[in-house]
Amino acid sequence: MxxxxxxxxxxxxxxxxxxxxxxxxxxxxxxxxxxxxxxFDPMELLAAALSACTLATLKMYMDRKNWTAQKIDVEIHLDNNRETRTTTFTRTLHFEGTDLTEEQIKRLHQIAEACPVHKALTGEITINTHIK
Missing domain, CATH: 2.20.25 (N-terminal domain of TfIIb)
Known part of the structure; x- marks a missing residue:
């Protein structure tokens, strides 16, 4: 993409x-x-991108499987530690109005980690900068 x-x-x-x-x-x-x-500040935009991507990826997967939930919430807590130069995203998902099994929930955990933004943030990133 x-x-x-x-x-x-x-x-x-x-x-x-x-x-x-x-x-x-x-x-x-x-x-x-x-x-x-x-x-939004820039780091909030990054967390928002992860939120939106996670929800869209989960919804697409659930639609294909005919699994239902009235609502899916995601909360992203971002800790950007400038001293250690580390960033930690803590993602919490909540499914409302559903009868998902424990096995389905485990699968959705895997699917959340497969969203494109998650992959971009955990994969190798190259940033090329040009000045005109």
Missing amino acids: EANVKAFIEQENYYTEITTGAHTIIADEPLDLGGKDKG
Whole structure:
């Protein structure tokens, strides 16, 4: 999968508009870092990407298997430790209104770890930067 995401920042600290296709989201830094807290901070966006991908992947799999749940919740706790230069994502899933078996829940745990964002975050990452 390829994505083309564009972003720009102007004079307002640190208000950033991010676009892809017809969609726009706002990123900003919290007040204590000089922003105005008008949107997700960049690390929250990373956690949000993992959340959305996890839920979509689980829902697609459950639909194919004809497994049902009235609602699936995910909570991502992100600990970005600057001293140790480590980042830990703790993902908690909750299924409401379902009669999933223990075996099905174990399988869904595996499926959650197979979402593309999870794979990107745990795999080898290359970032190429060009200045024009």
